[in-house]
Amino acid sequence: MGLLDFVKKIEPDKKKSPFLHTLFDGFFTFLYSPDTVTKGGVHIRDGMDLKRTMVVVVLAMQLCYVFGSFNIGHQHFAATGQYTAFLDGFHLKLIYGLIQLIPIFIVAHVVGLGIEFWYAAKKGHAIEEGFLVSGALIPLIMPPDIPLLWLAFAVAFGVIIGKEAFGGTGMNILNVALLARVFIFFAYPTTISGDEVWVAGLAESGDTLATTYNWFHTGLFNGIFESLGWDTFQAGMPVVDGYSGATPLALAFKEGWGAVTEQYSTTQMFWGAIPGSIGETCKPFILIGAGILIATGIASWRIMLSMLIGAVACAWLFNMWGVTPFMEVPWLYQFYMGSFFFAMAFMATDPVTAASTTTGKWIYGFLIGFVGMIIRVINPAYPEGWMLAILFMNVFAPLIDHYVIESNMGRRAKRNKITGVAVPVTPVAEAVAEH
Amino acid sequence: MIKGTTKSTFLLLAFLTLSLSASAQSSSGSTNYLLYGLIGVIGLLLLVAILMVAENLLHIEAKQMGVDKSGTNYSIFPNGEEIFKGKSGSLPSGASVTALKRGHDIKLAGEAEKVINADIAGTTFALQPQNFIGISPIPKVTVEKGDEVKAGDPLFFDKKNPSIIYCAPVSGEVMEVRRGEKRSIKEIIILADKEMKHRTYDLPDLATCKREDLVEFLLASGAWPMIRQRPFDMVADFNIIPQNIFISTFDTAPLAPDNSFIVEGQGAAFQKGLDVLNKLAGNKVHLGLSAEGASSVFAGAQGVEINYFSGPHPAGNVGVQMHHTSPIDLKDPAWVLGVQEVLTIGKLFAEGKFDASRVVALTGDELDAPKYVRTYQGANVGELVKGNLKGDNTRLVAGDVLSGKQTSADSFLNFFDDQITALEEGNEFEMFGWLLPLSPRPSVSKTYPNFLFPDLKFKANTNTHGEKRAFVVTGQYEKVMPMDILPQHLMKAILVNDFERMEGLGIYELSEEDVALCEFVCTSKQPLQQILREGLETMREQA
Numbered sequence: 010m011g012l013l014d015f016v017k018k019i020e021p022d023k024k025k026s027p028f029l030h031t032l033f034d035g036f037f038t039f040l041y042s043p044d045t046v047t048k049g050g051v052h053i054r055d056g057m058d059l060k061r062t063m064v065v066v067v068l069a070m071q072l073c074y075v076f077g078s079f080n081i082g083h084q085h086f087a088a089t090g091q092y093t094a095f096l097d098g099f100h101l102k103l104i105y106g107l108i109q110l111i112p113i114f115i116v117a118h119v120v121g122l123g124i125e126f127w128y129a130a131k132k133g134h135a136i137e138e139g140f141l142v143s144g145a146l147i148p149l150i151m152p153p154d155i156p157l158l159w160l161a162f163a164v165a166f167g168v169i170i171g172k173e174a175f176g177g178t179g180m181n182i183l184n185v186a187l188l189a190r191v192f193i194f195f196a197y198p199t200t201i202s203g204d205e206v207w208v209a210g211l212a213e214s215g216d217t218l219a220t221t222y223n224w225f226h227t228g229l230f231n232g233i234f235e236s237l238g239w240d241t242f243q244a245g246m247p248v249v250d251g252y253s254g255a256t257p258l259a260l261a262f263k264e265g266w267g268a269v270t271e272q273y274s275t276t277q278m279f280w281g282a283i284p285g286s287i288g289e290t291c292k293p294f295i296l297i298g299a300g301i302l303i304a305t306g307i308a309s310w311r312i313m314l315s316m317l318i319g320a321v322a323c324a325w326l327f328n329m330w331g332v333t334p335f336m337e338v339p340w341l342y343q344f345y346m347g348s349f350f351f352a353m354a355f356m357a358t359d360p361v362t363a364a365s366t367t368t369g370k371w372i373y374g375f376l377i378g379f380v381g382m383i384i385r386v387i388n389p390a391y392p393e394g395w396m397l398a399i400l401f402m403n404v405f406a407p408l409i410d411h412y413v414i415e416s417n418m419g420r421r422a423k424r425n426k427i428t429g430v431a432v433p434v435t436p437v438a439e440a441v442a443e444h
Numbered sequence: 445m446i447k448g449t450t451k452s453t454f455l456l457l458a459f460l461t462l463s464l465s466a467s468a469q470s471s472s473g474s475t476n477y478l479l480y481g482l483i484g485v486i487g488l489l490l491l492v493a494i495l496m497v498a499e500n501l502l503h504i505e506a507k508q509m510g511v512d513k514s515g516t517n518y519s520i521f522p523n524g525e526e527i528f529k530g531k532s533g534s535l536p537s538g539a540s541v542t543a544l545k546r547g548h549d550i551k552l553a554g555e556a557e558k559v560i561n562a563d564i565a566g567t568t569f570a571l572q573p574q575n576f577i578g579i580s581p582i583p584k585v586t587v588e589k590g591d592e593v594k595a596g597d598p599l600f601f602d603k604k605n606p607s608i609i610y611c612a613p614v615s616g617e618v619m620e621v622r623r624g625e626k627r628s629i630k631e632i633i634i635l636a637d638k639e640m641k642h643r644t645y646d647l648p649d650l651a652t653c654k655r656e657d658l659v660e661f662l663l664a665s666g667a668w669p670m671i672r673q674r675p676f677d678m679v680a681d682f683n684i685i686p687q688n689i690f691i692s693t694f695d696t697a698p699l700a701p702d703n704s705f706i707v708e709g710q711g712a713a714f715q716k717g718l719d720v721l722n723k724l725a726g727n728k729v730h731l732g733l734s735a736e737g738a739s740s741v742f743a744g745a746q747g748v749e750i751n752y753f754s755g756p757h758p759a760g761n762v763g764v765q766m767h768h769t770s771p772i773d774l775k776d777p778a779w780v781l782g783v784q785e786v787l788t789i790g791k792l793f794a795e796g797k798f799d800a801s802r803v804v805a806l807t808g809d810e811l812d813a814p815k816y817v818r819t820y821q822g823a824n825v826g827e828l829v830k831g832n833l834k835g836d837n838t839r840l841v842a843g844d845v846l847s848g849k850q851t852s853a854d855s856f857l858n859f860f861d862d863q864i865t866a867l868e869e870g871n872e873f874e875m876f877g878w879l880l881p882l883s884p885r886p887s888v889s890k891t892y893p894n895f896l897f898p899d900l901k902f903k904a905n906t907n908t909h910g911e912k913r914a915f916v917v918t919g920q921y922e923k924v925m926p927m928d929i930l931p932q933h934l935m936k937a938i939l940v941n942d943f944e945r946m947e948g949l950g951i952y953e954l955s956e957e958d959v960a961l962c963e964f965v966c967t968s969k970q971p972l973q974q975i976l977r978e979g980l981e982t983m984r985e986q987a
Contacts, residue, residue: 013873038911042877046870046906050973051963052845053550053698053867057889058910060878062917062967065891135911179914179968305891309919365918366930414933418948421928425773 013041028130035126035136059178062307063141069301070355072294073149077287078106081153084208084284089220090249095282100239108225109153109209110287116157117147120164128173139178139185139361140168146186146355149288150348150396151193152201153209159197163189183403184362187396194396204255207284211248220246256284257346258385258393265334266342278345289348299354308358311367312374316353319378320344327386335386347385352377352395362403366413373409377402495520535752536743541735542768544755544926548961550698550886552845553901554809554866556816558705565819566827569614570631570856571599574624576669578678578984580604581628591618596643596666596798599632608679611666613800613821615641631856636820642797650719650793655685658723667792669859670785671724673777674763675952676984680779685726688770689779691718691786693742694734696760697844697957701805701816701862703783704739710787711741717790721781722747732765755926763958767927774952774987784862804828804857808866809903810838825864826853833866839906841865846960847973870907878910885909888924888965913968921962921972929953931962935972938979943986951979 016037021029039060047054082102083095092098121144129136147164167189172181194201205211211218222244231241257278260268273283281291289295302308324340331337344350357363357377364373377398384394499520506518535541573583579602586598593599593616598609616636624630648661659682662668671680671689680686693703707714721729728749733742735754743750751769753759762780772778781789784802791799800821807814811832819828825840830853841848842861849858857864874882886902887894894900921931929950937945956973963972 012875039876041873041875042907042909043911044871044873045908045911046839047908049850050971051960052839052841052848052850052865052906053552053886053904053964054908054910054969055889055965055967056881056885056887056892056909057965057967058878058969059913059916059967060910061889061891064879137913139916177914179916306889307891307917360918361916363918365932367919367922370919410933414930414945414949417928417930418945421771421948421950424771425776 016040027133028127031130031136032126035129038135059138060141063138065305065307066142066302066355067145069298070145070149070288072297073288073291073351074110076281076291076294077149078110079103080281080290081106081109081209081287083282084153084254085210085220087282088208088211088218088248088252088254089246091243091246098240100234101242104230105210105226105242106153108223108230110148112157113148113151113155113160113287116160117164118144120161121147121168124165124168124173128177132177134177137178139172139181142359143167143172143185143189147189149351149355150186150190150286152206153287154206155193159193162196163192166192179361181361182407183400184356184359187356187400187403190396191400194391198390204253204259207256207286208254211254214245214247218248218252220244254284261338261346262335266338268334269338269342269346275342275345286348286351289351292345292350295350295354299350302354302358308354309360309363309370309374311370312358312363312377313353315371315374316357316378316381319375319380320349320382321378322375323379323382324386327382333386343382343385347393348395349381352381352399356395356399357402362406364406364409364413366410368416369406369409369413373402373406376405535735539750539752541752541754542765543735544753544759544764544768546923546926547696547756547758548888548924548965549696549756550846550904550964551899551901552698552809552867552886553903554807554811554814555699556701556805556807556814558702559815560706560803561815561817564817564828564830565636566823567636568619568633568824568827568856569616569636569820569822570633570824571610571613571822572631572856572858573600573610573629575859576602576610576679577676581626583610583629585621585629585632587618587621587632589618589620592616593618593634594641594643595800596645598666600629602679605679607663607682608668609664609666610669611643611798631822633856642799645792645796645798647793647796650716650723653723655723658720662720662789665792666798667789670788671779671781672860673779674766674772674955675774675777676980677955678984681777684777685724686777686779687725687727688766689721689725689729689781690732690762690766690769691721691729691781691783692732692760692762692765693738693783694732694760695844696734696757697846697960698757699805699807699814699863699865700760700844701803701807704734704737704742706803706816706862707739707741707783707787710790711744713787713790713794714741714783715746715790716794717786717788718745718748720789720793721779721786724779730765730769732760732762732769734760758924758958758961759926761955761957763953763955764926767929767953772953774947774983782860782862785860802857802862804861805863806832806866807863808841810834810866810868821859822856825851825855825857828857828864829853829866835868837869837871838866839869841867845904846964847957868903868905870905870909872907874907877907888920908969910967910969912970915968915970917967920965920967921959924961924965925959927953927958931959931972934979935970935975938975938982941982943983946979946983951976951983954980 021033023030079102082105085105086092086098086102121140125140126136151160167185171183171185171188175181200206210220212221222242226242227244234241257269257273260272277283279292283290299313303310321340324343327336328340357374364370380401381394381398384397388394502518502520573579583600583602585600587593593612595612595615597612599612600610602608612634614634614636616634619633619635621632622630645665648657663682669679673680695701695703718729731742731745731748731750733750733752735752751765753765758764766772766778788800801818802821803816803818805816806829812834813832817828825842829840840851842851842857843849843863845865845867848865884902886904915932918932925931934946934949934951937949954976956977959972959976966972
């Protein structure tokens with residue numbers, strides 16, 4: 010236990026420097042499970058704790074990270090017509106994606122965890138694990154070209170207003186990661202809703218878009234690649250003619266399914282080699298993550314299933330209605346576009362903000378699916394609905410629970426009325442036995 | 445059943461809608477499919493409606509005839525379990541069986557060997573007023589240090605309820621009246637005689653005596669505190685006639701003693717005890733039996749209603765059984781007893797002496813030889829486990845690991861205890877213990893491979909395996925709570941002192957042992973039993 014002794018020795022004093030102590034405690038409990046024992050109540054505890062719960066969710070989304078970072082690069086090069094086959098220029102695409110993604114990841118965590126640590130020190134409680142998941146989710150739902158300063162603002166907004174204002178992990182009403190995303194959406198509406206944001210690294214040069222690179226690309230990695238005799242990053246490559254960078258959803262909204270298939274094949278959309286937020290595009294990998302969450306019992310399969318049913322039902326109704334091109338998109342194909350599965354697997358199932366009763370979960374999921382599809386298809390400003398639908402239903406989840414609880418109480422009251430026979434009171438004669 | 449039907453109907457409809465719409469899509473342009481589809485859906489809905497009406501009519505009819513009991517199936521659909529259930533030859537035909545699905549059996553190493561050991565009964569015994577819920581903390585002690593008492597002689601009584609006598613479990617000399625905080629009486633310790641002397645009674649004739657006389661005799665004899673009253677788990681109120689008295693004959697808690705084994709050879713006393721209780725109950729005495737097999741003493745009990753229960757822990761909890769047999773309420777309390785309390789009452793009437801002997805299971809992995817011992821109520825813990833402990837970093841628990849109380853070698857067993865568990869203290873740091881644990885540990889979570897090894901017996905320690913957090917995960921309590929109760933919402937109602945919700949969500953139906961499993965599985969490590977007890981105390985003061 011040499012390491013343990015060493016770590017214990019550097020523990021800062023709690024009174025003198027509460028912030029350092031909180032920080033130490035946060036990292037120490039990661040390294041070592043504490044030696045606390047049960048007291049009063051049960052004598053043995055389940056091996057499951059919040060850290061383990063959260064880390065399983067983070068692990069479940071790792072494939073999305075892998076695919077996301079590669080897809081950032083792929084979309085970047087696809088725009089200029091270079092390496093159009095998915096695995097061509099593998100090293101360039103991967104490195105490009107990582108250079109784009111890692112700063113986003115770092116900023117999200119530094120800002121979010123920093124706030125979390127500060128609040129924990131201020132309130133004098135241990136660092137809670139909630140941001141582990143939020144922090145992992147936020148990069149995946151951001152556009153790849155997100156300016157880091159905006160991101161920092163968004164994360165701070167999400168964590169402070171969304172969570173700490175309500176008392177920290179477990180107390181929040183709105184999903185923290187989505188709140189950060191919605192901040193970006195409403196604070197920078199003109200930039201975020203266009204076609205340009207979904208592909209990274211293109212800047213105006215003259216009257217066309219062309220690739221731009223920074224020191225990491227041209228200075229660091231080009232040097233390495235050259236020495237290996239590999240292809241290098243070429244700045245100033247113009248985008249191919251007619252390129253728009255539009256996502257399938259944007260195309261479908263304007264011109265219907267036909268326009269989408271002109272640009273993207275269904276296979277491509279299914280596997281996720283399309284522009285979009287970083288982690289949302291690859292359906293198989295998201296579904297693997299969802300599978301992990303369901304198999305381990307960490308996320309509610311009820312919410313996922315009912316959300317799917319709700320979305321299918323709504324899309325089907327739109328097919329029947331069919332007055333705009335988007336409504337006529339066959340219901341099945343709605344699921345090839347956009348971030349439905351990501352929202353279903355990782356966003357809607359957040360236990361804190363979702364409905365907490367079993368019946369409530371069915372209703373909650375169904376309504377997210379239904380409302381989200383309405384927003385996606387009808388909302389003219391932004392053709393995607395899950396973020397707003399989930400936040401909307403987050404607010405309504407307590408109401409749903411309220412009625413489920415009321416019904417439980419009503420059932421009990423009714424039952425007691427039937428079976429509850431008043432107890433006859435017999436005066437047992439003068440108390441027995443004198444002492 | 446109705447609920448099940450609606451659920452399957454819902455799923456069927458959902459599936460149908462999907463397949464219909466898929467076919468409608470694949471042949472885009474042809475409205476015929478859509479029309480047929482709609483007709484099909486309407487037809488199906490009609491059929492479902494007719495079936496549901498028929499189903500409900502059948503239920504109403506059954507209810508009116510009074511034959512709608514648990515275990516019966518008055519439905520137009522066969523019960524799925526009836527079709528797939530294997531032939532259980534051990535159960536008598538027509539037995540009422542409640543199959544409970546939710547719950548979890550924690551399998552621990554250190555089960556007691558099925559031999560009753562009579563030579564380590566111990567020499568000191570104590571009666572602890574704090575074991576009785578609802579009495580004042582400073583009762584009137586009627587003995588002094590040095591007094592000689594016989595088994596059954598009064599030791600103290602509650603000033604609020606002087607008629608209820610609390611009596612000596614053994615004969616001997618009063619060694620000490622030990623006081624606790626604020627001069628409350630902690631325990632009255634008796635040094636037991638080698639040869640037990642018993643107080644003599646004038647027994648009432650069970651066949652002819654009136655209920656009032658019987659109550660009076662039980663109060664005066666000192667046997668009354670054996671009876672507990674739910675809600676609140678308090679000493680039974682002798683001024684009421686409860687509708688039902690419940691006895692669970694099996695305990696599903698980890699390493700719990702096997703009552704079928706304990707009761708062997710004491711069938712007559714048990715039956716006598718049931719006869720006494722039958723006179724006390726307004727309606728019925730309910731005996732809860734394990735559907736997995738029970739002693740013939742229980743299965744053959746006369747004059748009582750026998751209900752079988754199958755399923756994992758907490759199926760053996762009397763609270764769960766009451767919920768499924770005849771749920772209680774503040775205005776409709778029930779009395780509950782353990783098997784060994786029934787035996788004591790039975791022997792009082794059969795042999796005319798107060799026999800507080802208890803078979804206690806010494807269990808747990810930290811014991812060299814887990815076994816059963818025959819001793820008396822309130823035995824000294826240290827004397828029972830002497831020379832049997834493996835190490836010294838051990839926690840002794842009076843009761844089971846879920847709802848027992850921490851105890852020590854110089855303490856005494858509580859009034860209702862029939863088990864001692866010895867387990868290792870988990871006061872050690874574990875590197876990455878939350879992520880990659882070094883040793884197997886019990887868990888209901890599928891993030892551990894435990895579910896692949898259903899028969900693995902765990903060596904558990906008392907580590908909390910994580911720190912306390914706010915409620916985050918939802919639905920996990922419900923998975924181990926085989927009652928129509930929302931534990932998490934009830935706990936939150938207690939924490940904010942919302943009386944209406946506490947009542948409405950069924951706080952009266954619960955006792956600590958019923959939420960103990962929820963506390964075990966809790967990811968946020970919340971102290972649910974403590975919260976529940978606080979809620980119950982608040983409600984008891986209000987009542």
